[in-house]
Structures are given as C-alpha cells and as structure tokens.
Amino acid sequence: MKSNRLKTAEPYPGISTNHSCVYFLLLSILFFIFPGPAFGIRLVNVKHLFDITGKLNAPSDVAVSADGLVYVVDGVNNQIKVFDRNGKSVSSFGRQGSGNGEFRSPLGIDIDRAGNIYIADSGNHRLQIFNRWGNYSAQIKIPPNNKKPADPTDVAVDDSRNRCYIVDNDNHHILVYDLATFKLLNTYGSPGTDKRAFRYPFFITLNKEKYLYIVDVINTRVQVLNPEGLFVAFVGGWGVEKGEFFRPKGVAVDKQGRVFVSDSYMGVIQVFDSNGNFFAVVGDPAKKAVKKFQTPVGIFIDKEMRLYVVEMFANKVSVYSIEK
Numbered sequence: 001m002k003s004n005r006l007k008t009a010e011p012y013p014g015i016s017t018n019h020s021c022v023y024f025l026l027l028s029i030l031f032f033i034f035p036g037p038a039f040g041i042r043l044v045n046v047k048h049l050f051d052i053t054g055k056l057n058a059p060s061d062v063a064v065s066a067d068g069l070v071y072v073v074d075g076v077n078n079q080i081k082v083f084d085r086n087g088k089s090v091s092s093f094g095r096q097g098s099g100n101g102e103f104r105s106p107l108g109i110d111i112d113r114a115g116n117i118y119i120a121d122s123g124n125h126r127l128q129i130f131n132r133w134g135n136y137s138a139q140i141k142i143p144p145n146n147k148k149p150a151d152p153t154d155v156a157v158d159d160s161r162n163r164c165y166i167v168d169n170d171n172h173h174i175l176v177y178d179l180a181t182f183k184l185l186n187t188y189g190s191p192g193t194d195k196r197a198f199r200y201p202f203f204i205t206l207n208k209e210k211y212l213y214i215v216d217v218i219n220t221r222v223q224v225l226n227p228e229g230l231f232v233a234f235v236g237g238w239g240v241e242k243g244e245f246f247r248p249k250g251v252a253v254d255k256q257g258r259v260f261v262s263d264s265y266m267g268v269i270q271v272f273d274s275n276g277n278f279f280a281v282v283g284d285p286a287k288k289a290v291k292k293f294q295t296p297v298g299i300f301i302d303k304e305m306r307l308y309v310v311e312m313f314a315n316k317v318s319v320y321s322i323e324k
Contacts, residue, residue: 052318151170220247222235235259249298
C-alpha cells in the first residue's frame with residue numbers, strides 16, 4: 001500500500017488507464033476554473049524565497065521547530081533531513097530498518113514545543129519519537145485492527161493535553177495516545193462517508209484551539225473534529241471547481257485561522273476561511289495567476305508566515321513568504 005502511494009505505475013493513481021480520458025477532461029475543465037491569469041479568483045499571494053533539495057527522493061512532509069530548523073521526511077531514503085531557516089543542510093538521522101531510530105517508508109512528522117520530533121513510521125507500524133538533536137527517545141507500537149496492520153501516515157501533537165493523534169490510513173480512523181503513558185485513550189472514526197467516517201485519511205494538523213483538521217483523501221475533503229473527536233465541519237468536497245478537491249493531501253492552518261489545502265494532482269493550494277468556506281487560491285503575484293506546484297503533498301506554515309510546500313515528484317520543498 002505504501003509504495004503504491006509514493007510511486008505508482010499508473011499515470012494518475014486512483015484512476016485506471018481506461019479512464020485517463022476522464023482525467024484529461026477534468027484537467028481541461030480545471031484550465032477554465034483555475035486559468036493562468038486569475039480572472040475573478042481571489043489570490044493569497046506568495047513570494048518565493050528558496051528551494052530545499054538536499055538529494056531528497058520523493059519527500060512527503062515537512063515541519064519547522066520553534067527555533068527555525070526545517071525537518072523534511074525523506075521517505076524513500078528512510079531519513080529525516082534537517083535544514084536551517086535558509087535551506088542549508090544541517091544534519092540527518094535514520095536509515096532503513098526496523099530497529100530503534102530506523103525507518104520503513106516514514107511519511108508524516110510533527111514537533112512539540114520542546115523540540116521533540118514525532119515520526120509516523122508507516123512501514124514499521126509505529127510512531128517514533130526523537131529529541132531535538134535527532135536521538136531516538138521512544139516509540140508507540142500500533143497494534144493491528146481486526147488483524148489488519150496499522151498504517152500510520154501522520155501525527156499531530158497536542159502539548160496542552162499531553163496527547164498525540166495518529167492517522168491510521170488503512171484502518172480509516174484516528175488514534176489518540178497519552179504521551180505520558182503511551183496508552184491508547186480513544187479511537188475516532190470508522191470506514192465510510194458520513195460524519196466521523198473516513199476513507200484513507202492521510203495528513204493531519206491542529207489549529208490554535210487544538211481542533212483536528214484531517215485530510216480525508218478518497219472522500220476528497222478535510223474533516224474537522226474537536227479535541228474529543230466530535231464532528232465540527234467538512235471543508236471542501238469532490239470536484240474541480242473552486243473549493244473542491246480531486247486528491248487533497250496536505251493541510252495547514254495559519255495564525256489567522258485560514259486553512260490551506262494542497263491538491264496533489266491538480267497542483268494547486270486552496271485557502272478556506274476559519275468557517276470552512278472557500279476563500280482564495282495561492283497565487284503568484286508576478287504572473288497575477290494561480291500558483292502551480294508539482295505534486296504538492298505535505299505543507300506547513302511557520303510563525304513567520306512562511307509556507308513550506310513539499311513537491312514530491314520534484315524532490316524538493318519550496319519555501320514562500322505569504323503576503324499580507
């Protein structure tokens with residue numbers, strides 16, 4: 001399952017080759033909805049600062065620590081690579097394997113206020129925790145669900161409650177763990193399309209009130225839950241018009257409460273207000289057009305309002321300042 005999500009023989013994962021013509025029809029529709037010049041589309045403009053490369057191979061996610069270090073999940077290389085705030089390589093940790101500090105297809109990352117690093121080690125069915133210097137600290141082994149192996153794809157840490165939320169992609173739910181005891185506290189969701197139901201949830205983030213924003217990939221939406229797992233709202237839905245997604249992957253919330261969502265196949269990042277209403281599309285001020293990305297997946301917004309975009313098949317993280 002993991003290798004299929006990262007690299008696939010199909011030209012457009014989730015669409016059979018017999019239906020490729022449908023995809024191109026959707027792209028042609030998208031051309032008129034998200035054209036080059038932004039005719040009638042509000043833009044949240046971003047200014048390109050630099051790119052992070054560092055021999056990345058299909059990176060998936062990114063997070064920035066309180067002191068400005070940039071951590072990139074380099075999944076195919078089974079490493080976490082660390083860069084300074086200007087994109088210069090600082091260090092790396094991890095290698096392929098199943099021992100402490102080793103990875104098999106890691107995907108998601110989060111960092112707590114103390115600088116501890118949490119990695120969704122998908123292929124090893126666990127969450128690994130490292131200190132701020134990349135030294136192994138602990139792990140949470142995630143048990144199978146009805147004999148189906150756990151598939152952790154992302155993690156979000158709530159320091160205020162000393163808990164973390166782990167996305168179990170293949171089992172279509174969110175696991176809540178106590179970070180003091182590493183005991184399972186609760187499970188949110190089940191397979192399906194209704195409220196509090198998921199089909200292959202992928203990445204997750206928290207807003208300042210610690211509400212959960214979960215990318216529900218096959219349901220083509222972001223689902224919002226409160227910290228206790230109660231349904232709050234849906235953001236987006238299936239389609240190629242403004243406010244709709246084809247394959248959402250990454251999500252980030254800025255300090256204004258705006259929700260940024262990357263669409264990996266359409267190559268755009270849409271922005272929604274704090275109530276989940278479509279607000280704008282990330283734009284290029286020089287071209288006065290919608291900004292296009294190459295397979296955007298994990299995204300992150302730091303305290304300086306910098307937007308970090310993992311462009312998986314471009315093997316880079318592009319970094320932008322968000323204009324006011």
